[in-house]
Amino acid sequence: MTRIHRHHDSVKLDSSDIKRRELKAANRSVIVSAIINLVLAFTQILSGSLYNSSGLIADGFHTISDSFSDCVVIIASIFSNRKADDNHQYGHYRYENAATLVLGMSLFAVGSLIVWSSVKNINGHSTKSVGISALWISLSIIVIKEALFRYMMHTAKKVNSSMLAANAWHARSDALSSLIVSLGIIGNLYGYKFLDPLAGIVVGLLIAKMGASFSYESFNDxxxxxTSAETYEKIDKIIRSTPGVLGCHDIKTRIVGSMIIVDVHIEVDGDMSVREGHDIAVEARRRVTEQLP
Known part of the structure; x- marks a missing residue:
């Protein structure tokens, strides 16, 4: 009669230590983003004031929030990749989730402020004719923001960081909001003066919605x-296909930073030695980490 030996193992998906060059690339992308955002914010607010565009001013303050977000990302990136210590024996990976939560909350706050300010402008009938130069500036910013998004998303995928991905989508939201502002400015130039602050309201709602989404996801983490049911099924299938594994059960997953922690009971032939059972568990771990993206 074959005996079943249950081997318990904890699998860490993704590398436990991000390569130094990848971390350096991630920090560099955030620093580049912060500098660009500061320049763009100054340009937007100054231009909005000179050419009477409340939408462009609102978009400028949105861009300022990006710079704040970039600072949060840099700090969190440094802390989350510290090695485990006596006070944090499982590492500091949750700093990344906490930073993403701060990003989400800041987005929601900025979006709400933009909506309030734009509604106030419409109700107060403080709508003026916008200078055409505001349109060219807004269109130029769309191009710059989209390029920044693609650069940051490329880096986020390279280092597999949800925090950097969130920051990249923050840049994409700016490109979208600048597009809406541009449409509002065009409407204003054609005599529909309320469209400029109306564009500000739409931008604010989009920003607030994205902030709420990021906050919810990071809070869950x-x-x-x-993990998702699809990822769970992949893990189960990979482990069961490992040579020497007779079965597995009690698979539990949790997201920590950009990693997935998996606890699983693996069943092997009870006549095997402990070392043989351990080697099978190690092979199962290797297969999971290699086959899952």
């Missing part, structure tokens, strides 16, 4: 939220 901070509370040990499990």
């Amino acid at each position: 901070l509370t040990d939220h499990a």
Whole structure:
């Protein structure tokens, strides 16, 4: 009669230590983003004031929030990649989730402020004719923001960082908001003066919605939220296909930073030695980490 030996193992998906060059690339992308955002914010606010565009001013303050977000990302990136210590024996990976939560909350706050300010302008009938130069500036910023998004998303995928991805989408939201502002300015130039602050309202709502989404997802990660059912099925299939594995059960997953922690009981032939059982578990771990993106 064959005996079944249950081997318990904890699998860490993704590398536990991000390569130094990848971390350097991530920090460089955030620093570049912060500098560009500061320049763009100054340009937007100054131009909006000179050419009477409340939408462009609102978009400028949105861009300022990007610079704040970039600073949060840099700090979190440094802390989350520290090695485990006596006070944080499982590492500092949750700093990334916490930083993403701050990003989401800041987005929601900025979006709400933009909506309030734009509604106030419409109700107060403080709509003026916008200078055409504001349109060219807004269109130029769309191109710059889209390029920044693609650069940052490329880096985020390279280092597999949800925090950097969130920051990249923040840049994309700016490109979208600048597009809406441009449409509002065009409407204003054709005599529909309320369209400029109306564009500000739409931008604010989009920003607030994205902030709420990021906050919800990062909060779930901070509370040990499990992976998707699709990822769970892949893990189960990979482990069961490992030579020497007779079965597995009690698979539990949780997201920590850009990693997925998996706890699983692996069943092997009970007549095997402990070392043989351990080697099978190590092979199962290797297969999971290699086959999952």
